[in-house]
Amino acid sequence: MLGFDWWWAMLLLLFPLLARNMLPATDDSDFALAVPLLHNYPFTESSISKSPSRILRGCVWLFWVCLVVAASRPFWLGESISRTVSGRDLMLAVDISGSMSEVDMTINSKAASRIDVLKVVVEKFIDRRQGDRLGLILFGTNAYTYLPLTFDLETLKILLLDVTTGLAGRHTAIGDAIGLAIKTMREQNTAHKVLILVTDGSNTAGFENPIVAAQAARQQGLTIYSIGVGSDVETLSRTYGQQSIPAGLILNERVLSQIAEVTRGQYFRATNTLALENIYLALDKLEPIKHQHQAQRPRTELFMMPLAAGLLIMLLLIAWSIRQSRLATRP
Secondary structure, eight states: OEEETTGGGGGGGGHHHHHHHHSOOOOTTSOSOOOGGGGGOTTSHHHHHTSOHHHHHHHHHHHHHHHHHHHTOEEEEOOOEEEEEEEOEEEEEEEOSGGGGOOOEEETTEEEOHHHHHHHHHHHHHHTOTTSEEEEEEESSSEEEEEEEESOHHHHHHHHHTOOTTTTOSSOOHHHHHHHHHHHHTTOOOSOEEEEEEEOSOOOSSSSOHHHHHHHHHHTTEEEEEEEOSOOHHHHHHHHOTTOOOTTOSOOHHHHHHHHHHTTOOEEETTOHHHHHHHHHHHHTSOOEEEEEEEEOOEEEOTHHHHHHHHHHHHHHHHHHHHHHHHHHOO
């Protein structure tokens, strides 16, 4: 399909006619400046007057048309190219509550916060999901859809790496995050609706009970795979003491296991590399979904064609005028 970016530039085609009819005619009987050296110049009146007027005017008009058409930025838009992508629809619900900033875990034998471990775990998870559509939910005291389902996994990783704790509140609303995932995935007409819930496993806020929310998720056909990134009681007791562990820091594996069990999913610990491999394998067993979508419509810029034609006409006019001038000066 032929199109023009600046179609209104076509109005300039009428500019020479308007200028000819509206501007007053010049009086050539009296010149303000006489330049004798230009007597043999190619574009002087003597050389032009000896040319066929119709051909000359036609070439000049054609030159102007080529310039205007080039200035209007013509392009050719090809047919839409659609392709079928096979993948899965997965929603990530990531905990960014205040407890995720606790430095009670390790990465490569070095102390690290829970949010740092979460980013490493989820980044590896995203790298394995080429061809799948992923969305991102962030939750703390409240839950928010940070990124809808998309094939752009690189953008998803960039947004995730910029996340810090406390953006959604200091507490943890696991039930609300599950409820938001149900609402988000409800409109997806797919055989497998999957939620990957990554949290420290202590529900301390929100209106929804995590187990009740998981039961509602099962009714909607949503399977939840939960990943725990918090330390156990023994690890925390060595840091805070058995009687002084702050509320909300203990990884509640029982709740995460129940959430996964109710929705016929699985629970995994993020600190275990083997466990991550297991969740990869579990998700790879899901039947892929075929998504047919428009990739793009190829666009070809055409302004070079009329511009080159205009320049060629101008060169021919110059060459012809020089030849006529030389013929006129011969004895």
